[in-house]
Amino acid sequence: MIKVAVLGYGTVGSGVVEVIESNNAEVSVKAGEEMHVKYILDLRDFPGDPYEDRVIHDFNVILNDAEVSVVCEVMGGVGAAYQFTRQLLEAGKSVCTSNKELVAKHGAELLEIARNKKCSYMFEASVGGGIPVIRPITKALTAERIEKITAILNGTTNYILSKMEKEAADYGDTLKKAQELGYAERNPEADVEGYDACRKVAILSSLMMGKNVDSEKIYTEGISKISAADFEYAKAAGMTIKLLATSEALEDGSVLAMVAPAFVSGEHPLAVVNDVFNGVFVRGNMLGDVMFYGRGAGKLPTASAVVSDVIDCARHIGRSSIICIWDREEAKLADVAESRKRFFVRAKASAGEKAAEIFQGCSFVDAGRTEDIGFFTEEMSEKSFEEKSSAFGEALLSRIRLA
Ligand code: HSE
Numbered sequence: 001m002i003k004v005a006v007l008g009y010g011t012v013g014s015g016v017v018e019v020i021e022s023n024n025a026e027v028s029v030k031a032g033e034e035m036h037v038k039y040i041l042d043l044r045d046f047p048g049d050p051y052e053d054r055v056i057h058d059f060n061v062i063l064n065d066a067e068v069s070v071v072c073e074v075m076g077g078v079g080a081a082y083q084f085t086r087q088l089l090e091a092g093k094s095v096c097t098s099n100k101e102l103v104a105k106h107g108a109e110l111l112e113i114a115r116n117k118k119c120s121y122m123f124e125a126s127v128g129g130g131i132p133v134i135r136p137i138t139k140a141l142t143a144e145r146i147e148k149i150t151a152i153l154n155g156t157t158n159y160i161l162s163k164m165e166k167e168a169a170d171y172g173d174t175l176k177k178a179q180e181l182g183y184a185e186r187n188p189e190a191d192v193e194g195y196d197a198c199r200k201v202a203i204l205s206s207l208m209m210g211k212n213v214d215s216e217k218i219y220t221e222g223i224s225k226i227s228a229a230d231f232e233y234a235k236a237a238g239m240t241i242k243l244l245a246t247s248e249a250l251e252d253g254s255v256l257a258m259v260a261p262a263f264v265s266g267e268h269p270l271a272v273v274n275d276v277f278n279g280v281f282v283r284g285n286m287l288g289d290v291m292f293y294g295r296g297a298g299k300l301p302t303a304s305a306v307v308s309d310v311i312d313c314a315r316h317i318g319r320s321s322i323i324c325i326w327d328r329e330e331a332k333l334a335d336v337a338e339s340r341k342r343f344f345v346r347a348k349a350s351a352g353e354k355a356a357e358i359f360q361g362c363s364f365v366d367a368g369r370t371e372d373i374g375f376f377t378e379e380m381s382e383k384s385f386e387e388k389s390s391a392f393g394e395a396l397l398s399r400i401r402l403a
Pocket of ligand 1: 154156157
């Protein structure tokens with residue numbers, strides 16, 4: 001029998017217990033042995049909960065119980081979660097997690113400990129929630145050199161942008177509604193400012209490069225400056241606006257990673273990834289393009305991904321099931337200022353001539369608006385765009401990159 005412990009009995013933790021118990025026949029057959037949740041660690045008690053008898057408050061009970069071979073860390077944060085994970089791996093117990101913050105920050109180190117101790121550190125649920133993306137990248141696309149990843153990795157912001165597009169609504173009102181409906185947190189900063197997507201793309205980038213990509217060094221911009229007017233121009237141009245997390249392996253061995261809103265052609269597969277869904281578009285040098293799509297958040301989809309990792313660990317007791325390469329060596333991040341792209345600019349209605357003069361070769365978009373003008377620049381470096389924007393001065397109302 002595989003005995004499992006769950007650290008944290010919140011949304012994902014209760015989902016993990018539910019998946020293991022409700023799908024016990026399927027899970028046990030695939031694990032090769034019957035699976036049982038022996039402990040649930042939480043600071044709180046859960047009177048009346050069907051699994052209240054398994055709730056404990058002392059982590060050492062789990063650490064010192066030789067029967068427990070796999071532990072699900074679904075508490076979040078990088079404090080106690082980090083200490084517990086390290087101790088468990090050092091003790092030879094496999095750990096499966098949805099904690100993207102911890103994976104992004106200490107993934108390389110925790111993988112190294114797991115390998116040395118012949119156990120596993122698995123994190124399928126940390127990126128894309130229930131979408132299988134880590135396992136396909138590390139176990140299925142192994143013959144590929146992954147060249148680029150372009151992804152929608154945050155459900156909250158994708159929901160807000162989809163609503164803004166559909167209802168021609170502004171950011172502030174849409175965020176408020178999303179909070180009322182429980183789709184956005186009361187403190188939405190990590191989602192709307194792009195930090196959550198940044199951690200997830202740092203994980204994907206590290207797997208793509210085989211070296212550690214520091215999330216704190218990734219250029220990150222959120223969606224709080226996007227307006228209904230920007231969407232009018234996007235629509236007129238046959239495009240939409242998405243918060244894209246991108247990562248490209250450059251020929252000089254560096255990685256160009258960023259999170260920022262982008263104009264996306266209506267024909268791009270990511271343009272139809274709407275509401276709380278996520279999409280991960282991967283380009284391999286032999287395979288070409290492949291896309292993963294599904295529920296990027298939510299109790300049961302995320303828990304299902306955690307339990308898929310538990311099954312993997314159960315099938316590899318006494319050895320590591322990790323085959324990904326994610327060294328502690330730091331990957332070199334390319335300078336975003338030197339990267340080249342086109343930009344959409346929305347400007348004051350009176351600035352048409354100045355726009356044509358400063359952004360030579362730009363093409364105007366007719367959205368039928370009199371309040372402002374919109375145009376696409378030619379391709380240029382970010383640095384050059386910034387210089388031209390300074391010369392354009394207060395005429396510039398907003399600017400969004402083209403994917
Ligand atoms: N806040 C995250 C999102 C949850 O909105 O995608 C899943 O990581």
